[in-house]
Amino acid sequence: MTEPFHSHARYINAYDTGDKASEYARSQLGTRTHQRESRCISRLLAGVPRGANVLDLPCGASRFLPLLTDLGYQVTESDASPAMLRQGMRAAEQLGLPIDPQRFVAADILHTPFSEGQFDAVLCNRMFHHFNESTTRRAALRELSRISRGPIVLSFFCAASWDGLSFHLRHLLRDKRTLDRVPIRLGTFRRDWETEGLRLTDSAATRPGISKQRYLRLERVGLIPLSPLPASICTVESPQALS
DSSP: OOOTTHHHHHHHHHHOSHHHHHHHHHHSTTSHHHHHHHHHHHHHTTTSOTTOEEEESSOTTTTTHHHHHHTTOEEEEEESOHHHHHHHHHHHHHTTOOOOGGGEEEOBTTBOSOOTTOBSEEEEOSOGGGOOSHHHHHHHHHHHHHHBSSOEEEEEEBSSSHHHHHHHHHHHHTTOOOOSSOOBOHHHHHHHHHHTTEEEEEEEESSTTTOSEEEEEEEETTOOOOSOOOSOSSOEEOTGGGO
């Protein structure tokens, strides 16, 4: 019988080393990709008030901690890899950000130690593109929904993009099958979040129509929206446009 969460185990094993954490810490910080991601994250967190308790999971090497701090949030950094957390604390110290060791928490997204509704919002950046089966995606969404009483802002790799189409074409021509970072259809992912009682309230793309990286703002069905969202600061698609 196939392990239902095999992509989750592969992801955990891939990043739980000091060398990988050190490499990852240097890979995106200060790049145009980081800037585009920051704009989209800021856009989709709009309406979450200053002072809110926000979880960054997985935080990686904490490259979004300065952004979240500047937005006025009380941030909890969490990752399954202790090596990543150590890199994150080191980066925060170098930037002169206030360090509270209690807010750097080792946690597996499928089984976090957090209480129900502990956070006003959750950011989950660059994790779901590692999960190629619905069982894992749905389990992760279920846990994020449990611990957040507000929006969940997450990224995934969408097949409906130039990069997504190119990815599948390259692997088809090479007759090579890969199980990681595979762009998926939006409709496939939609079934996952709707199964877990979530609804799409907004979305953004780092490079619309080109990049496979798509951001979603999901909220529990029946959740009262925080407030109207301000004018877009990055290109955003309405939920209807994604149907």
